[in-house]
Amino acid sequence: MSVRIKAVVDKFVKELKEALDADIQDRITKEREIQSYIEEREREVAEREAAWKADLARREAEIVRQEARLKIDRENLEKEKSVLLGNASNQYGALEITVSGEKYRCLRFAKAKK
Template sequence: MSLRVKAVVEKFVKELKEALDADIRDRMMKEREMQSYLQEREREVAEREAAWKAELSRREAELARQEAKLKMEKENLDKEKSVLMGTASSQDYLDGALEITVNGEKYRCLRFSKAKK
C-alpha cells in the first residue's frame, strides 16, 4: 500500500509542478504582452507630443511673423498719415489763417473755398 500512496503522491507532485510551470509561463507571457502594450502606448503618446510641439512652434513662428508685419504696416500707416494728413493748428492768428504742417513743412492758408463736385 505504501507504494501505491507513494505513486499517488508522486503523480500529485508532478501534476502540481506542471500546473505551476504552466501558470508561470502564462504570467510571463502576460507580463511581456503588458510591457509591449505599454511601450506601444508610450510611443504613441511621444509621437502625439512631438506633433503637438511642432504645431505649437509653427504657430508661434507664424504669430511672430504676423506681429512683425503688423508693426511694419502700422509704422507705414503712421508715416503716410504724417505725409498726407499733416497737422493743423488752431486759428490763433489775427488774420484768421490756418496753419498746416505737412511732412515737417508749415503752410498757412488764408482763405478756404468748397471743392467743386
C-alpha cells in the same frame, strides 16, 4: 500499498508542478504583453506630444511673423497718414496744413455746430 501511494503522490506532485509551470509561463507572457502595450502607448503619447510641440512652435513663429508684419504695416500707415494729413501748424493765428507738399492756410476758425 505505500508504493501505490508514493506513485499517486509523485503523479500529483508532477501534475501540480506542470500546472504551476504553465501558470508561471502564462503570467510571464501576460506581463510581457502588458509591458509591450505600455511601451507602445508611451511611444504614441511621446509622438503626439512631439507633434503638438512642433505645431505650437510653428504657431508661435507665425504669431511673431504676423506681429512684425503688423508693426511694419502700422509704421507705413503712420507715414501715409502724415503725408495725407500733412503738417498742421498754428503760426500767426492761421492754421497751415501741408498735404503732399502743397500748403493750405485757413485764416478763420469756426466752432463745429452740434
